Structures are given as C-alpha cells and as structure tokens.
Amino acid sequence: MDFKKIKCFVLDMDGTIYLGNELFDFTLPFLQKVTDTGRKYYFFTNNSSKSQAAYIEKLARLGINIEPEQMMISSHVMIKFLQExxxxxxxxxxxxxSLLAEFRRFDMPLISEGETPDIVIIGFDTQLTYEKLCKTCDYVRHGAIYYGINPDWNCPVEGGEFIPDCGSMAKLIEASTGRFPEFFGKPSRHTLDYIIKTTGVKPEEIAIVGDRLYTDIAVAANSDVNSILVLSGESTLEDVEKSPVKPTIVLPSLASITELL
Ligand SMILES: [Mg+2]
Structure with a gap:
C-alpha cells in the first residue's frame, strides 16, 4: 500500500495502542508522527459497555488528549443508524x-415501565441480570425489530483472560428465541460507512489499524479502505494464512508504520 495517499488512521485500542492499562512505548511517537505529517488519527472501540467519555478519560490518563470526534464507538454507529x-x-x-446514558444523551426514545418497544437492542451488558434477559427475550420472541451493537464473542481482560461479550449474549438469546440480531460494530458495513462519514476523506485515504482479523481487518474487506494488521495483540501470521479475510498489509506494530510515514 502507498502510505503517501493515507490522510487518516483509524486505530483499534487493545492490542494496537496498549495492552490493558499499559500503553505501548511506540504509541506516542506514532501519534506524533501522524500529526507532524499533517495526518489525522481516530480511535474506534467495539466495546459498548462504556461511554465515549470513559474512553476519552482513559486516553487522557495515558497521555493522549483528543477531541470527542476522534473517539468513535460502536454504540454511536447504532444510535446514528436508529436516528436515520x-x-x-x-x-x-x-x-x-453507561450505555443507557449514552442513548439518553442523544435523546433516543427509551421505553418507560409498561411500554412496548418497537426495537430491541442489545449491548455488551456487564450488568446483565436474569430479569433483564427475560424481558429482552420476551420482546424478541414477540417479533420486535432486533439489533446487536457489537458482535464480539469475548472481551479480553487483565491477565490474558476473557469475559463473555455481546455476541455471546446474543447466542444465549438465540437459544431461547430462535432469533439472532443484525450487528453494527466492527466488522459491519454500518461501521465502515460511519468511519468514512466521520473522517470526511476518501475511502482510499483511510487506513484502519488493528490486531484482530475478524473485526478490525474484516471491516475494510471489499472496500477501498486500507487495513493494516499489527502483530502486537491477538492475531498471528499463522492466523493470516488461515483467514479468508486478508489485510492490505501486515506489520509487527505501530512502530513500523512510524518509519514508513
Ligand atoms: Mg484489539
């Protein structure tokens, strides 16, 4: 790929710019080089359990200060789609x-007690209760339009362990109702459209960078958007060989991109 054409980078977070709460030592020099060469950078997270503000704060704690528009999040892809x-x-x-607060911030019409929803939406609910699950299944079973925010099966946590994410919750609901939702985060086309609109540049001028083939890299598949797989997180070269989804380029980490700009 031709880095001269790239005007902006859309970066995944865990495994790409940091691991857990540890920023990689090459991340700040990379961001500086992006800015110094007149380019822009954005972040995109699929994690729908936290608010946009929580991520902006986390980045600030790590020494990265950004404008809200630079922090893209799967829940905003969902909200934008619903509005339109x-x-x-x-x-x-x-x-x-946090997710409900994000919906309220955009004045989305959440049902009050006793009302019937037209649309059921599931996010990565780390506060899931059996009562919430029953209510969700009820409306899904009775034919409400049904969407999921992010399709991830698991979310990585400290110590190399995982916790079940939104995709796994959708599987549970599917076992009960027979229905599986349409998803909106990476790798959906909705997310790609959202990224192109938000960055305001041509698809071929965007490079999406991430460590996961089936989300970060798959989102750019069959489009003119470039994808860079970094090997600082989950995916390995062996995974690339086996995967039907191929990145535009594979690099060890953001440090290699810094050298190419
Ligand atoms: Mg990642």
Whole structure:
C-alpha cells in the first residue's frame, strides 16, 4: 500500500495502542508522527459497555488528549443508524447504565415501565441480570425489530483472560428465541460507512489499524479502505494464512508504520 495517499488512521485500542492499562512505548511517537505529517488519527472501540467519555478519560490518563470526534464507538454507529432509519421508534436497550446514558444523551426514545418497544437492542451488558434477559427475550420472541451493537464473542481482560461479550449474549438469546440480531460494530458495513462519514476523506485515504482479523481487518474487506494488521495483540501470521479475510498489509506494530510515514 502507498502510505503517501493515507490522510487518516483509524486505530483499534487493545492490542494496537496498549495492552490493558499499559500503553505501548511506540504509541506516542506514532501519534506524533501522524500529526507532524499533517495526518489525522481516530480511535474506534467495539466495546459498548462504556461511554465515549470513559474512553476519552482513559486516553487522557495515558497521555493522549483528543477531541470527542476522534473517539468513535460502536454504540454511536447504532444510535446514528436508529436516528436515520427508525426516528421516533420506541427502544428497549439491554445494556449497562453507561450505555443507557449514552442513548439518553442523544435523546433516543427509551421505553418507560409498561411500554412496548418497537426495537430491541442489545449491548455488551456487564450488568446483565436474569430479569433483564427475560424481558429482552420476551420482546424478541414477540417479533420486535432486533439489533446487536457489537458482535464480539469475548472481551479480553487483565491477565490474558476473557469475559463473555455481546455476541455471546446474543447466542444465549438465540437459544431461547430462535432469533439472532443484525450487528453494527466492527466488522459491519454500518461501521465502515460511519468511519468514512466521520473522517470526511476518501475511502482510499483511510487506513484502519488493528490486531484482530475478524473485526478490525474484516471491516475494510471489499472496500477501498486500507487495513493494516499489527502483530502486537491477538492475531498471528499463522492466523493470516488461515483467514479468508486478508489485510492490505501486515506489520509487527505501530512502530513500523512510524518509519514508513
Ligand atoms: Mg484489539
């Protein structure tokens, strides 16, 4: 790929710019080089359990100060889609308090007690209760439009362990209702469209950088957007060989991109 053409980078977070709470030592020099060469950078997280503000704060703690528009999050892809395609429809959101607050911040019509939703949305609900699960299954079973925010099966946590993410919760609901939702985070086309719109540049001028083939790299598949797989996180070269989804280029880490700019 031709780095001269790239005007902006859309970066995954865990495994790409940091691991857990440890920023990679090459991340700040990379971001500096991006800025110094007149380019822009954005972050995109699929994690729908936290608010955009929580991520902006986390980045600030790590020494990265950004404008809100530079922090893209899967829940905003969902909200934007609902605003454009289902204005005014009543929503039941199975999610954390932070996710519900994010929906309220955009004046999304969440149902109140006793109301029936037109649309059921599930997020990565780390505060999931059996009661919430039953209510969600009820409306899904009775035919509400049904969407999921991020399709990840697991979310990595400290110590190399994993916790079940939104995709796994969708599987549980599928076992009960027979329905599986359409998803909106990476690697959906909705996310790619959202990235192209937000960055405001041509698809071929965007490079999406991430450590996971089936989300970060797959989102750019069959489009003119470039994808860079970094080997600082989950995927290995062996995974690339076996994968039907191929990145535009594979590099050890962001440090290699810094040298190419
Ligand atoms: Mg990652």
């Amino acid at each position: 395609n289902h204005p005014g429809k009543k929503l039941l959101v199975m999610g954390t308090d």
